[in-house]
Amino acid sequence: MNSASPQFVSSRRMSVFDPIHQISMWGEGFKSNGNLSASMPLIDEADMKLDSQSEDASHGILGAPNKYDQEANKPTDKIQRRLAQNREAARKSRLRKKAYVQQLESSRLKLMQLEQELERARQQGMYIGGGLDSNHLGFAGSVNSGITTFEMEYGHWVNEQNRQITELRTALNAHIGDIELRILVDVMMNHYAEIFRMKSAAAKADVFYVMSGMWKTTAERFFLWIGGFRPSELLKVLGPLIEPLTDQQRLDIYNLGQSCQQAEDALSQGMDKLRQTLADSVAAGQLMEGTYIPQMTSAMENLEVLVSFVNQADHLRQETLQQMSRTLTIRQAARCLLALGEYFQRLRALSSLWSNRPREPA
Amino acid sequence: MHQALPGSPSTAGGSGGIMFKMVSENPVIVIGTRGCCMCHVVQKLLQGLGVNPPVYEVDEGDQSDVAQELSRKIVGGGDDGGVQFPAVFVGGKYLGGLEKVMAKHISGELVPILKDAGALWL
Numbered sequence: 001m002n003s004a005s006p007q008f009v010s011s012r013r014m015s016v017f018d019p020i021h022q023i024s025m026w027g028e029g030f031k032s033n034g035n036l037s038a039s040m041p042l043i044d045e046a047d048m049k050l051d052s053q054s055e056d057a058s059h060g061i062l063g064a065p066n067k068y069d070q071e072a073n074k075p076t077d078k079i080q081r082r083l084a085q086n087r088e089a090a091r092k093s094r095l096r097k098k099a100y101v102q103q104l105e106s107s108r109l110k111l112m113q114l115e116q117e118l119e120r121a122r123q124q125g126m127y128i129g130g131g132l133d134s135n136h137l138g139f140a141g142s143v144n145s146g147i148t149t150f151e152m153e154y155g156h157w158v159n160e161q162n163r164q165i166t167e168l169r170t171a172l173n174a175h176i177g178d179i180e181l182r183i184l185v186d187v188m189m190n191h192y193a194e195i196f197r198m199k200s201a202a203a204k205a206d207v208f209y210v211m212s213g214m215w216k217t218t219a220e221r222f223f224l225w226i227g228g229f230r231p232s233e234l235l236k237v238l239g240p241l242i243e244p245l246t247d248q249q250r251l252d253i254y255n256l257g258q259s260c261q262q263a264e265d266a267l268s269q270g271m272d273k274l275r276q277t278l279a280d281s282v283a284a285g286q287l288m289e290g291t292y293i294p295q296m297t298s299a300m301e302n303l304e305v306l307v308s309f310v311n312q313a314d315h316l317r318q319e320t321l322q323q324m325s326r327t328l329t330i331r332q333a334a335r336c337l338l339a340l341g342e343y344f345q346r347l348r349a350l351s352s353l354w355s356n357r358p359r360e361p362a
Numbered sequence: 363m364h365q366a367l368p369g370s371p372s373t374a375g376g377s378g379g380i381m382f383k384m385v386s387e388n389p390v391i392v393i394g395t396r397g398c399c400m401c402h403v404v405q406k407l408l409q410g411l412g413v414n415p416p417v418y419e420v421d422e423g424d425q426s427d428v429a430q431e432l433s434r435k436i437v438g439g440g441d442d443g444g445v446q447f448p449a450v451f452v453g454g455k456y457l458g459g460l461e462k463v464m465a466k467h468i469s470g471e472l473v474p475i476l477k478d479a480g481a482l483w484l
Contacts, residue, residue, distance in 0.1 A: 262407060262410045262411065265406070265407075266403045269402065270406065273402045312400075312464065315464065316464055
């Protein structure tokens with residue numbers, strides 16, 4: 001309780017007679033309401049010696065100070081005061097440093113999280129400024145201006161698509177007339193034509209990029225067939241959504257689906273042949289030195305054909321859409337396009353949900 | 363039925379006659395570049411419909427000469443951009459390249475055309 005060391009006696013006494021001064025010396029360090037004993041935990045070990053006597057101050061019952069004592073204490077008071085101020089300054093400095101380090105740690109965590117999100121977004125095919133990660137090899141964003149342009153235009157295309165879908169939905173719900181509806185349908189059909197044109201240009205810039213559907217979200221890519229959706233699959237999905245149909249329409253759509261399937265199969269078989277030819281030309285001459293480069297030339301020529309495949313597949317998609325619109329009334333066509341647009345919106349939303357799903361902490 | 367026939371060594375000049383003969387004699391025939399994958403696609407498409415057309419293969423280097431010959435003598439010059447390889451001829455007439463053939467199939471016109479030319483029954 002009582003510190004036996006004589007050097008603290010005067011301080012103790014001082015603290016009894018000048019509690020307010022004592023409190024102000026410790027300053028903002030006190031988190032309590034000025035109760036000296038309660039402030040004990042804030043003071044670290046270096047200060048323990050002096051601090052322990054503060055405890056006594058609140059408990060101690062001392063007599064009136066001797067006038068002599070007060071005068072004799074003055075020079076020591078100053079020194080003690082200065083020492084205490086230094087300690088306080090040091091303590092504040094330590095606290096500031098601690099706060100700064102904590103801030104650094106949490107910023108570091110945040111940075112790691114952001115980098116992870118970025119990586120995920122990249123994998124989903126979104127264009128992120130290529131300069132952020134120079135170690136990321138082989139991604140179109142860093143070198144190919146044709147692809148950079150495509151990705152930027154695709155972003156605009158999707159926004160415009162969403163706008164058109166909303167407009168179409170509103171129009172159908174408002175039961176607008178056929179003439180106005182036709183305009184909206186034509187606008188949307190032209191918009192699809194636009195994406196196919198964009199893809200064709202992108203295929204010339206980097207056919208593998210288009211073939212792999214790199215600009216699409218993950219769920220969309222799951223359904224990928226030669227750089228896009230498979231028309232026959234889409235018809236199966238959309239068919240029930242555009243009922244009611246006449247029997248003739250149902251038959252026409254069924255036949256359309258069959259034709260799509262046949263055309264798709266033919267293209268798929270062509271792709272198989274291309275893969276075989278490519279594999280052969282890459283493998284050829286492996287056991288013989290000096291013949292490596294000529295084989296690469298023929299392999300390169302094979303790859304040029306991929307552009308044709310992308311174009312033919314997109315052409316098939318386009319033709320299917322147009323044949324659908326020929327089979328349907330304008331109102332049905334509008335419902336069909338709305339269903340189609342919403343379907344892809346949902347696929348994209350699914351991709352987002354999936355990539356943002358809460359995961360078990362590592 | 364016919365299988366794929368090898369093109370003769372010299373094309374436009376010597377085998378030109380054979381080629382035109384085959385076009386006029388066969389209800390359906392595909393003329394394409396040797397080893398071309400797109401030619402394979404057209405062939406598979408037609409086979410899938412029940413037609414097994416002969417495929418007349420042209421050497422890569424002779425492509426443009428053959429295309430010109432075909433353009434002049436069969437297509438009649440009034441075509442949109444000349445003959446595309448692979449070229450499909452139905453009933454002695456130039457139908458089109460792969461794109462045209464697929465478009466016609468999607469629109470439902472291909473099967474009737476093939477039937478009319480006697481390439482398909484039923």
